[in-house]
Amino acid sequence: xxxxxxxxxxxxALGATAIFAAGSLWLGGFDPLTAAGALVRGSVGSTTxxxxxxxxxxxxxxxxxxxxxxxxxxxxxxxxxxxxxAGAIAAVSVGIAGVGLPALLLVPLVLGAAxxxxxAWAALxxxxxxxxxxxxxxxxxxxxxxxxxxxAYVVSGPLQExxxxxxxxxxxxxxxxxxxxxxxxxxxxxxxxxxxxxxxxWALFRWTRVGFKIRxxxxxxxxxxxxxxxxxxxxxxxSFVASGAIAGLAGGVEVAGVTYALYPNLSPGWxxxxxxxxxxxxLHPLAIxxxxxxFGALESGAAAMQREAGIPQAWVSAVVALVILSVLAADQxxxxxxxx
Amino acid sequence: MRRCIGAPxxxxxxxxxxxxxxxxxxxxxxxxxxxxALLTSGPVSDAGWxxxxxxxxxxxxxxxxxxxxxxxxxxxxxxxxAFLSYAADGYDLVFAHGSEYMDAAMRAGEQFxxxxxxxSGGGSFSTNVVPLxxxxxxxxxxxxxxxxxxxxxxxxxxxxxxxxxxxxxxxxAFEAGARAVDPDIExxxxxxxxxxxxxxxxxxxxxxxxxxxxxxxxxVDGASFGVFQAVREAVDAGGVAWALGMNGNQNxxxxxxxxxxxxxxxxxxxxxTAVAWQAGEVGGASIYAGSSTDIVDFVINPVLADRIPxxxxxxxxEARARVRSGELKVPSVPFVEGxxxxx
Numbered sequence: 306x307x308x309x310x311x312x313x314x315x316x317x318a319l320g321a322t323a324i325f326a327a328g329s330l331w332l333g334g335f336d337p338l339t340a341a342g343a344l345v346r347g348s349v350g351s352t353t354x355x356x357x358x359x360x361x362x363x364x365x366x367x368x369x370x371x372x373x374x375x376x377x378x379x380x381x382x383x384x385x386x387x388x389x390x391a392g393a394i395a396a397v398s399v400g401i402a403g404v405g406l407p408a409l410l411l412v413p414l415v416l417g418a419a420x421x422x423x424x425a426w427a428a429l430x431x432x433x434x435x436x437x438x439x440x441x442x443x444x445x446x447x448x449x450x451x452x453x454x455x456x457a458y459v460v461s462g463p464l465q466e467x468x469x470x471x472x473x474x475x476x477x478x479x480x481x482x483x484x485x486x487x488x489x490x491x492x493x494x495x496x497x498x499x500x501x502x503x504x505x506x507w508a509l510f511r512w513t514r515v516g517f518k519i520r521x522x523x524x525x526x527x528x529x530x531x532x533x534x535x536x537x538x539x540x541x542x543x544s545f546v547a548s549g550a551i552a553g554l555a556g557g558v559e560v561a562g563v564t565y566a567l568y569p570n571l572s573p574g575w576x577x578x579x580x581x582x583x584x585x586x587x588l589h590p591l592a593i594x595x596x597x598x599x600f601g602a603l604e605s606g607a608a609a610m611q612r613e614a615g616i617p618q619a620w621v622s623a624v625v626a627l628v629i630l631s632v633l634a635a636d637q638x639x640x641x642x643x644x645x
Numbered sequence: 646m647r648r649c650i651g652a653p654x655x656x657x658x659x660x661x662x663x664x665x666x667x668x669x670x671x672x673x674x675x676x677x678x679x680x681x682a683l684l685t686s687g688p689v690s691d692a693g694w695x696x697x698x699x700x701x702x703x704x705x706x707x708x709x710x711x712x713x714x715x716x717x718x719x720x721x722x723x724x725x726x727a728f729l730s731y732a733a734d735g736y737d738l739v740f741a742h743g744s745e746y747m748d749a750a751m752r753a754g755e756q757f758x759x760x761x762x763x764x765s766g767g768g769s770f771s772t773n774v775v776p777l778x779x780x781x782x783x784x785x786x787x788x789x790x791x792x793x794x795x796x797x798x799x800x801x802x803x804x805x806x807x808x809x810x811x812x813x814x815x816x817x818a819f820e821a822g823a824r825a826v827d828p829d830i831e832x833x834x835x836x837x838x839x840x841x842x843x844x845x846x847x848x849x850x851x852x853x854x855x856x857x858x859x860x861x862x863x864x865v866d867g868a869s870f871g872v873f874q875a876v877r878e879a880v881d882a883g884g885v886a887w888a889l890g891m892n893g894n895q896n897x898x899x900x901x902x903x904x905x906x907x908x909x910x911x912x913x914x915x916x917x918t919a920v921a922w923q924a925g926e927v928g929g930a931s932i933y934a935g936s937s938t939d940i941v942d943f944v945i946n947p948v949l950a951d952r953i954p955x956x957x958x959x960x961x962x963e964a965r966a967r968v969r970s971g972e973l974k975v976p977s978v979p980f981v982e983g984x985x986x987x988x
Contacts, residue, residue, distance in 0.1 A: 313715060347730075353729070353730070353733055357726055357729075357730070360726070361722075361726075387873070395868075457838065461807075461808075468768075468982070469811050470768055470809065470980050471744055471745070471747070471768065471809055472807055472809065473745075473748070476748065490902070491725055491726065491729060559722060562722045563721075563722045563725065564722055564725075565748070566721075568720075568721040568745070570719070570720055570721070571720060571721060571722070571980075572720065573720045575720045605726075608716060608718075608723065608727065608730070609730070611715065611716040611717060612682070612714045612715075612716045612730060612731070612734075613714065615714070615715070617688070617689070618688070618716075618717040618719075619688070
């Protein structure tokens, strides 16, 4: 079996990306070299940039893990976005109501509420899949809209700031906020938490019976059922709801670690990017930490391209999409070669 | 054989970063007088709110020798990060063009005492965080007078993005202006919930036109094209309808239906703010920019000027002079924390 060294694949992806991205930037009248310099400096070029990349990776890693857990069980949970919003709404509610509680109690309460809300958001499509046979792709997408619009409603309705002026909630209690992982940065405990969840999922799949059952159901649900030892529906239900809980946790971590309040457009679509993050990592929990960081680096580098190279956001988004495409293509080529 | 390739990519990026080193240079080699940055949460191609801010940034570069930078943010999580990046990079003056930046600006202001943060339409202040408030209601009052005088159906409409106090203020003044001309006029009010959703703004406008409105004012950003498009289609279908521009001079956008625009000369306001900041006068209080300094104005579309009765224009000009001198106080909705009238 011929194996392509990952470094060569990376070089190929980088080369293809550089050519496509530089070409499109050049067509737009921008200097590709300045843009590339800004992309790199803004993502990994300094400690500040590295910390920003890591902060940006947190919601991507968590939602990526949520998606991977569901996909492993053969559940196409496209609803991480809605589950994330449900988690964020719950986290803000508890974070505001819990004024006066000590941090040791309040932080777990906030994150627990977020996970619970995400799980509840996934429970409805999970139930419809298992009991009524309704495809979860459609139901989870629909639940996304409900979650996004519910957040937009609560910030101008029941949870709007006490002054009633702007479309946002009051800030959560100081004690509900995640501690920072270093002074002068905005990197919070959520990063460690995301790594912890990744390790836990890895251990689950590698060493436990539940993990084996999930993989078996995902690979061949009928076989698993006929073999008689695995209750496929229960496994689907549990992994679906657990996936929702992790996505909800992502929303809670974002509120408790970064924004401290709920806004109508909290997520730029992490729940959807999560699918690319998970698939690129081959659904491997530890690899998702890597792909999450990669996408986080692209996001923070993209912001720097605007700031330092003066390239408008629309162009930056197009370049980032090109980067993702060529990474996916290179990865696919590598896999096919590896299979030969 | 499944393995992630993210890690090697990151390694390659790091290697590239090490090689590329510091590549930043000033274009003309001259040392900048100061560094100014702009944050917007929408595209600067909207011919209105964001475009005006971008023009202001360019004005700081061209007339004051500032080194400038702009970033369009997408989510609240990016607010803090953008403030941090600019302040850590040594930017002196950061314009955050929208009330949504308020909380993040207050946090950044505490962390970076040497940077001044100016929040357009912001709702609170500290020693180095100041709201820049455009008294646009002074111009929408005049727009309301024109609308009231031009309406044949006796119904006019207002289409807003989000019902925040600065927007509500412009609509209350518009109502007062329309009623000053026609006390019996009926006024419709709708909010789409999104500053840049063109389709939603068009839908809301069509709904108001169907209910008989024949003059429509908006207060949205990028979505204004939807409002104008709906009015133009009504005219193309044989009806009589007019639109009013907002935030910037939008008279040229659809010159055949826009009677005039309630204009904020955002660029001039930015420049005046920067000049005051250089003199050490910015901090600890809101900056109000209104018609007395010519920052806010109502501009009649010259193409349609002859369609507006001369008596109406004369009445509007007379009111304009009284508003500018402070003799006529138009209704508004105060919203800065700790200032009179705010909740």
